[in-house]
Amino acid sequence: MTWPLLKASNIHKAYGDNEVLKGVDLEVHKGEVQCVIGPSGSGKSTLLRCLNRLEVPDQGYVYLDGEPIGFGWVGDDLCELRPAALARQRERMGMVFQSFNLFGHLTALENVTLAPRLVNAEPERQVVARARELLARVGLADKADHRPDQLSGGQQQRVAIARALAMQPEVMLFDEPTSALDPELVGEVLGVMSELARDGMTMVIVTHEMSFAADVSDKVVFMDGGQVVEVGTPDQVFRHAQHARTASFLTRVL
């Protein structure tokens, strides 16, 4: 069996007395799409944010391609990485947020080119060419010069996906990417994500879109109360849930 591309082991996270994650494990293999579902407050988003260390876990480690995130091995010891080194690790994981978080003062194209221009020593022309390609891929070639406030929510989220892809990440993390969208705009974003999944991108998606999750996932992870309750294929989880909590959640949302 191959080593997973992304592995989280025994992740704990508490805010004061509020224990949000109680020892969560996650394994994502290259090319796999995993959807994390569960009631709100179950710790899904916190888990995702622990994966690229936007939240620092109290306990447990995340490994990307066997490399511990936020740490480096020195002999047999783990040393916390300097911010610059952590940034190098983070650029290997693209992240898409619920609230898009586009840079408000930049156009769609500039949003996509900013990180490659600042981080990579790539020729400007190559960066812009790739950014235009990515915008075309998410169906926004004609919006390259628009500012975020001139775009609809669905368009903003697709720019955000293109922006994350511009760093050529090995994994894409999606944190409820359609939860802030008007219902009629959800489809365009899910469409782009399905296509990305078809192209073989490794993806971890926190979502409330159950039919999308059933459609696109290789594995579905059900979380409740800061723990992973059940992991399986969409068929196993959605049709033959092993746990009562999974079944009761699914009857409420389906």
Added chain:
Amino acid sequence: MSSATFDDSVTGKVTGARSEPPRLATAETKVHRLKHPSWWVGGAAVLILIGTFLRLLFTNENMKWDVVGDYLFHGEILHGLWVTIKLTALAMVIGLGLGIVLAIMRLSKNPLFQSVSWLWIWFFRGVPPLVQMVFWFNLATLIPEVRLGIPFTDVVWHTWDMNSLMTSFAAAILGLALTESAYAAEMIRAGIMAVPRGQVEAAAALGIPGRKVMQRIVLPQALRIVIPPIGNDLISMLKFTSLVSVLATPDLLYSAQMIYSRNYQTIPLLIVATLWYLVLTTLFTVVQQSVERKVHHKPLLQVNRLGFNPFRSGKVVP
């Protein structure tokens, strides 16, 4: 039961009793608008006041418009004007530069940076710029010379005499710039906090290093938000450079004062100074508005403009 009686039961009004159709207005109906006699009374009072003021302005011989004309482009006045512009520009640039640093310190996670910045803002917003200027000017009494060396040892590489270092111009700049830095810090901090936190997280997730996140994402948006209050500060700064006349710095006001102390034409020379201040203020306002129009494709956020005027006493925000 008709629908009209259903409404009657709800409103309690008897509307079904009308036997004739109601009168409707036609194109020919003459309409009388409401009159506002108080507008005319108030307007007349204001007009009388304006008239009195204009008569004072143009018929009072002590205004001496010919003297005003003679001195408007006098060499000494123009030099003073130039000093005023230099003071305003330098104090603003230094104040804003320090303000950015102070704002970032105030928002840093390091408690020492936070408290130093807090103390700085508390002090320089609390001490009037005039008091500061006089204090800086007399600094030599406290610290006679400035030494460059290794602190707490006898190693000294160079020594300067404080009296020759702290000219009246330098003292003036310090007083104005340090006061401005405290106010600029608070408004830039507000601007930085107005940039959505999610953008910083998105930048971090993309692997953009922290310093560049500040430079390329947060500050450009924060400064855009604070352009209106900065413009406001610039105009205040222009006016408050006139305080430097107490240090005998030959700015616009002091130049006018020097002339009228020789020829006793006090009012005309004060009018000369007034006119130039108004010209500059108008110019700054026009520039500010055009800059605002350029960068504000759409107002991102409304920032409270009150309390940003450096020389107006405001509530101290801890």
